Amino acid sequence: MTIDIEHRPPRLRVRTSIDRYSAIARVNHWITAITFVLLALSGLALFHPSLYFLTGLFGGGATTRILHPWLGVILLISFAGMFLQFWRLNLWNRDDTQWISQIGDVVKGDEEKLPELDKYNAGQKGVFWGQALMILVLFCTGLVIWDQYFGGYVSIETNRLAALIHAAMAFFAIMLIIVHIYAGIWVRGTVASMTRGKVTGGWAWRHHRKWLRREAGTKHTHVD
């Protein structure tokens, strides 16, 4: 038996982590996420006849019609909670404009070519502001077409316009959520931020280095 002395023994790997989301933020996020999915399913059921079968998930057409707007109320409140927690870190800056101009590198995953970023990149900010705007519009137009309680308050023509805008906004919101979910899957290590609240130091270094530099050494960073 020989001992390999030609190679240096591997350096002791140091594992680091950094807190990204508090327990409150995580619970808030998942309430919003589940509500959004239920809204999308019940909304799509009434959007196109080929998806009407989805009403079965909610106990039939009439209960789908009853539940959908109430889910919308929950979403508005839940998202408002997230908005208050995250809006400040989602303000646009020069790095974001640079990031967007290099969207090709983003899609290819060539992050070394991108500017160092704080807690959120322009894509995440886009999802944040896009959803904020669309949820607000969806809620307002939703109230107009919530016939059980608000039927007859505005003209039928306004109702028609509200229904059209509601459908169009829902389409864009679902599109944006597809991007959001895919980004979470594609960028490995991201989901942990919303399940355990932490990401690895390497994740932060790779994707949000400015944020890591700001937090490095504080109580939010851990050497495991």
Place this chain on the structure above:
Amino acid sequence: MANQSLNLQRRSASTDTPAQAGGAAIEVAKLIDVSKCIGCKACQSACLEWNNLREEVGVNTGVYDNPHDLTPNSWTLMRFAEWDNPDNGNLEWLIRKDGCMHCADPGCLKACPAPGAIVQYTNGIVDFIHENCIGCGYCIKGCPFNIPRVSKVDHKAYKCSLCSDRVAVGQGPACAKACPTTAIMFGTKEAMKTQAEKRIADLKSRGFSNAGLYDPEGVGGTHVMYVLHHNDKPHIYAGLPDKPKISALVSAWKGTGKVFALGALALAAVGAFVHHTIVGPNKVSEHDEENAAELIEEGKRGPSAHETRPV
């Protein structure tokens, strides 16, 4: 269905072609001759009676309209309008029996999301099938005549059925049966058009030069038609639309855009899959972890340890 008059031509939120047993159907129509109406409301009473509906006792607000609007129980309503005829100075009392027009191209059916909640029979009658109705009120948005009403009790939409149950067994609608002046007539659409022509010729001979048949093209014609003494301005009859058609907003909302929207959503999901297949996962490297560890450990040691070093 065994009964030929109840064969379906169209069904809401469905793409399949309904069974067409029994051969070609004869289109029926109700003809309301406004010039013969005396405003007695026998039609309203007959409608309530045949359909076993009860209207709440309302209040008088100084007009003859009773109730004040169509309701889930009042599927037909006499609307009274006073019109100052500028040509001859006559004050004309225009009484129009309002209710579902049974459009050939029904906006309610187009807007309805519930399969089979609204049907159109081959005889032209548009009917609401209440066990399939989910109470969303989309039919109200779809209708160019503002007819359907959703009940606050059972949350189902209601409107005139043109007495489809009576028509199915060879009877005319209850309102037509009750009308004392035969201002309401019922028969095949062709027969009603012929009848209307005679009435229009008569009205014209008596000075109503603009008398005509209201069978609006914009909704493909209707299975409830009016003989109007002033067919050049239907709006004077308590707001009867001059050129009704399904709103462009409803057509956009319920048109082919939906198919493209669903296609785009599916494409986005497929696109994500393709992207992952081509680019592969965006993984954190060991090098990234080492750099982070260095940065964090250095931070933990304190600001004195700060130095610049290549990344």
